Amino acid sequence: AQRVTQPEKLLSVFKGAPVELKCNYSYSGSPELFWYVQYSRQRLQLLLRHISRESIKGFTADLNKGETSFHLKKPFAQEEDSAMYYCALSQNTDKLIFGTGTRLQVFP
Amino acid sequence: GAVVSQHPSWVICKSGTSVKIECRSLDFQATTMFWYRQFPKQSLMLMATSNEGSKATYEQGVEKDKFLINHASLTLSTLTVTSAHPEDSSFYICSARDYTRHNEQFFGPGTRLTVL
Numbered sequence: 001a002q003r004v005t006q007p008e009k010l011l012s013v014f015k016g017a018p019v020e021l022k023c024n025y026s027y028s029g030s031p032e033l034f035w036y037v038q039y040s041r042q043r044l045q046l047l048l049r050h051i052s053r054e055s056i057k058g059f060t061a062d063l064n065k066g067e068t069s070f071h072l073k074k075p076f077a078q079e080e081d082s083a084m085y086y087c088a089l090s091q092n093t094d095k096l097i098f099g100t101g102t103r104l105q106v107f108p
Numbered sequence: 109g110a111v112v113s114q115h116p117s118w119v120i121c122k123s124g125t126s127v128k129i130e131c132r133s134l135d136f137q138a139t140t141m142f143w144y145r146q147f148p149k150q151s152l153m154l155m156a157t158s159n160e161g162s163k164a165t166y167e168q169g170v171e172k173d174k175f176l177i178n179h180a181s182l183t184l185s186t187l188t189v190t191s192a193h194p195e196d197s198s199f200y201i202c203s204a205r206d207y208t209r210h211n212e213q214f215f216g217p218g219t220r221l222t223v224l
Binding site (some may be wrong): 043044045046049075094095096097098099100101 | 150151152154155157166197203210212213215216217218
C-alpha cells in the first residue's frame, strides 16, 4: 500500500539553525514526491516537487530511492518558515497521498 | 494565477439537513478536482476525485450517497453533505489540477462545516 510517513509532529529550532523535516514513503512504482506548506491561516501550497530539483525559499529535498526518503532541508531556518509542512506522494500524476504533517516552529 | 475558491468558507447547519460546498477554479479549467477532509491537527484525507462530465471516484470507506459530488463544468465542482450529522463536522478542502502547470494541484481555502 502507498504510504507517506512523517515521524515528527513538531520540530522546534532557533533562527539560523539547520532544519531537516523527515519524510519516508512506501510505493511500488516510480513515485512523484512533493512538499506542501501551510502557513498560519493560509491555504495549502506547493513548496517543491522532486522532479523540479529546485530550491524554494532556501529549502531543498532529494529523493533517495534506496532509503525511500524525501527529507526537506534548509541550512538556516528563519522565523517566517514557521508553518505546517506536509510531504505527499502522487501516483501517475493523479491523486496525492499526504503524510500526517510536521509543524515547524522557528524561535527568534 | 491558478486560484481556487471555495464557498462558503464556513457553515453551521442542523443535524439531518444537507449542505452544499462549491469549489471553483477562477482562472483555469480543471477537468479534475479533488475533495479532502481534514480533522483538527491532522492531515488531509482524500475523499474523492471529481471528474468533469463523469462520476466521481470515491476513496475506500467514503460513502458516495452521503457525500454527493457533481462536476458539471470545467471550473466548478460541488460537494453535498447529505443528512449531515455532528460527526460530519470537519474542514473540507478542495483542489483543482491545472494541466497547463505540470498537473499541479492548487488548493482552495477550505470550508469549515459544523453540524449541530
